[in-house]
Amino acid sequence: MNKYDVLGVVGEGAYGVVLKCKNKDTNEVVAIKKFKESEEDEVVRKTTLREVKILRIMRHENIVQLKEAFRRKGKLYLVFEFVEKSMLDILEANPNGVDTETVRVLTCQLARAIEYCHRHDVIHRDIKPENLLINPADNALRLCDFGFARTMSADTPLTDYVATRWYRAPELLLGSTHYGKDVDIWAVGCIMGELTDGQPLFAGESEVDQLFVIQKVLGPLTPEHMEMFLRNPRFLGIQFPDVSRPETLEKRYLRRMPKLQMQLLKGILVMEPRRRLSAREMLRMPWFEAVQGLGCRV
Structure with a gap:
């Protein structure tokens, strides 16, 4: 030193x-x-x-x-x-969210960082506003804190407790040890929503509440998820209220989100991990076409 x-x-x-x-x-x-x-x-x-x-x-x-x-x-x-600010600072300064163009530029850069990690078989596992550094002068974004990151190797069980609860995919909340890169993709969707209106998209107060909050917007868990839920001793004797008529992402972001942004968000926040867009597919979505100079098209 x-x-x-x-x-x-x-x-x-x-x-x-x-x-x-x-x-x-x-x-x-x-x-x-x-x-x-x-x-x-x-x-x-x-x-x-x-x-x-x-x-x-x-x-x-x-x-x-x-x-x-x-x-x-x-x-x-x-x-x-050294990077001046984090996304948490930006959100605290903008309690009602940031403008659509800023959401687009920041999401595009995050998707690029994730695509690079995934291409090198690295899962970050802790994407949250504190771990996204932003230079306020030009909105350049840097993904940081790789303390929870892991390199993927075939069939090696992973730890189930990673990622801050609000940004955790359903499979992580349910205790899966065989999740994949899709957990990072889910977190990108949560970040995108939070930037849009300033509010965490799924702000659960416990793991089981987190699962309920997600279902209130996206509808019931998949049969595979439900099986994990019933097998997990942590959730013994717990039942979810009826979620057959979810709020939906469209209602949540009514008049706050352009159609192409909503199309991307719906491709990311999918209960079934295998059906979520990959980082590479995200970067090919029409919403990013207008972003100039950031290499958002792949």
Whole structure:
């Protein structure tokens, strides 16, 4: 840390702290993620090493750039490019949502970041406003925090508890350990909705409430989901109220969402994971045709 001056604290989490720093030699401002635990904690060590390994192969303009990683006194430090704001800051400043063009530009960049991850067999698993960094000058977006990210390998069970509840796909809420890239796609739909009117699309107060809130808008769970629900001891004895007449996404965003945006959202927020659009298919949707200079067409 000798070559950096600490300018302030950007954020804190269970893992440690993110500091805003300046390189004494170059005057470049960077963000440094300093991990709390020393190497002795095996779980933390494995998680951080996995994050570093994934970040080292991620080279894309919509993914935060890892500049270097080093250790001091047993603690790990990751040095990233510094980005001024997060999407959470943008949402807090715009409680009724942002204009359609901004939604389109930000969603397009997020889709590009996800398409790149998925093409390299990486699932992010924790897409939420705090993990989307935005430069207010030009709305350039960077996906960050790969602490929960995993590389896909055939038939390896994955952990069921990932992603902040509001952005979690139904299969994650139901405890599946054989989900896929589709969980990231679901989160993109939730982000798109929240940017549109400033409100989280599915703001459940618990896992079971989250499942109910989703069904109130999209209709009942699939038979496969229902089977998982009945098998999961966490939900023993719980029944859902009647959701045969859902609110629908159209009603939810009446007069707030252009037709082509709604077409995309409906292709993303599909209960059946295999029927959700892939990131590549998302980028080919007509809604992105008008976005210039961001490489949104593939």
